[in-house]
């Protein structure tokens with residue numbers, strides 16, 4: 001490093017310091033901001049090219065949109081809560097209950113993150129679907145004419161699939177946080193008279209809080225924008241914003257409406273993201289020097 | 292390899308020390324330790340990890356109100372013994388008692404033990420006072436008692452001014468004080484300390500050592516098991532010392548007795564520095580002394596372990612028990628050639644070659660120290676040197 005700086009400094013041309021920001025900004029602009037601006041323009045100007053908020057208000061006030069927004073939020077919040085709960089418990093077991101193969105399980109979870117999301121929806125269809133493993137066996141066993149288990153084709157099916165898919169996203173930061181909790185702290189706590197639940201609440205949970213917030217926010221972002229799972233489950237009355245955009249744009253060729261919904265969806269995502277940044281910054285600020 | 296000893300076997304010689312201690316304990320009212328004073332008992336405690344024995348049949352008693360130090364090199368099983376008392380390792384064999392309660396199968400949180408570890412293990416998101424209150428809250432103690440006892444414990448370790456600080460805002464020594472206050476707040480029957488000073492630098496370690504000694508004077512009814520690899524800490528604090536090696540207790544006794552009359556070579560070398568000269572025991576003399584032959588010389592030494600006449604044994608001479616010969620004395624003289632002389636500020640360290648054996652001597656700084664290569668004669672009091680049984684040669688790597 002040192003001699004590199006020495007050899008390059010005297011002869012080389014001095015570039016303005018901001019110059020290196022230009023290429024990434026150009027790429028970002030071409031790939032991200034430009035299409036985004038097109039969507040925004042389509043949403044506000046429509047096909048006619050005249051600025052009007054009337055159509056915007058119409059769409060945003062429509063029954064279809066409000067239903068979609070409601071479903072999107074309910075599914076995202078429930079799935080995130082489920083992910084946090086399941087992820088916390090599973091990570092706790094993997095990190096603190098010694099059992100053979102704990103490392104392997106941890107690594108498997110990492111692999112899980114790499115898989116496409118709709119795979120789980122597909123697997124669920126095979127297991128819980130109307131002609132899936134569970135229903136077939138139950139029908140044969142109990143001599144029924146209709147499949148008895150049909151939660152899959154509802155909001156619950158989507159939520160369950162999303163929990164399955166996104167729990168590893170919570171577990172990864174959690175396992176990292178847990179590995180930093182000193183075993184001696186837990187031992188001292190228990191010798192002071194704390195039972196396991198108290199240790200989890202007062203020693204482990206505070207240490208895992210930043211990881212929980214980070215993992216939860218990521219989950220919320222991903223579930224708000226989830227498309228594959230909702231499409232694959234194909235529940236009739238579960239329409240989320242991304243699905244609505246797809247319907248409007250691809251099925252009905254109503255690009256203006258699709259773009260209006262997309263703008264709302266983007267705003268929702270960015271809002272969640274800023275909330276996440278604020279939370280992380282606040283946490284980092286209040287524990288300066290600790291993490 | 293030395294065979295394990297049990298503490299009872301070696302108790303006989305220290306009655307006077309423990310009498311003094313118990314008289315002191317009875318006189319001082321228990322300040323913090325609640326209820327009855329309890330000791331710790333290990334009975335044939337064995338711990339193995341996957342077939343590898345790391346603690347072999349430990350039998351040891353820590354009497355109520357006394358400090359016992361377990362000392363030994365790294366990996367000798369000291370921490371394991373401590374963790375067995377705390378309940379974090381389950382002995383594969385044997386029983387552990389606190390007072391007359393068998394705690395072998397009791398969960399750690401129900402053992403009423405105070406524990407202090409090397410890295411302090413303070414809870415990082417809690418202030419000092421919250422750390423101290425943790426154990427009380429976990430036991431469902433009322434708010435009024437918590438409010439009263441937390442400052443009391445912080446005051447005991449001189450940390451009342453730092454109650455509102457987070458651990459990261461405290462120095463190592465201060466953190467260790469808070470850790471001690473936290474352990475004492477629950478009024479434990481026994482206090483377990485695992486190398487509590489080893490993470491501190493030398494100067495702070497020295498003053499913390501003084502404070503631990505003072506703490507025990509303030510809390511004479513507290514039973515303490517103190518694990519360390521530092522002989523100064525053990526000798527300063529402990530009433531009794533157990534010396535561990537390869538998972539076995541190889542010596543146990545009153546600190547002073549163990550230092551003066553080590554029962555084997557390992558103890559002699561691990562607890563303090565020792566010159567060990569191979570000698571042959573000749574014949575007993577009056578007053579517990581024995582005559583031994585070292586090469587050509589005939590010397591007198593104490594024989595507390597009753598080594599029989601004619602046996603090959605070791606003469607243990609502490610470096611500070613050797614004196615330069617004055618005048619023309621002829622008894623207990625070791626003569627050799629000076630190999631090196633070092634001035635270390637508060638003392639002179641002299642190495643001598645005596646009949647092919649290296650002998651070290653320390654003494655107050657000399658006005659005219661001997662020079663390397665010159666002959667020198669040393670003398671010692673027979674009551675200061677001890678015959679130690681020669682242990683069979685170690686297997687390499689054992």
Ligand SMILES: Nc1ncnc2c1ncn2[C@@H]1O[C@H](COP(=O)(O)OP(=O)(O)O)[C@@H](O)[C@H]1O
Nearest residue numbers: 340345363364365366367368369370371372535
């Ligand atoms: N959980 C464990 N699993 C396997 N071996 C262990 C475990 N804990 C300690 N040991 C082994 O037990 C031996 C004694 O360890 P320890 O009691 O910590 O020694 P000390 O405190 O005297 O340094 C060491 O060889 C160590 O490697």
Ligand SMILES: [Mg+2]
Nearest residue numbers: 366369370371
């Ligand atoms: Mg240790």
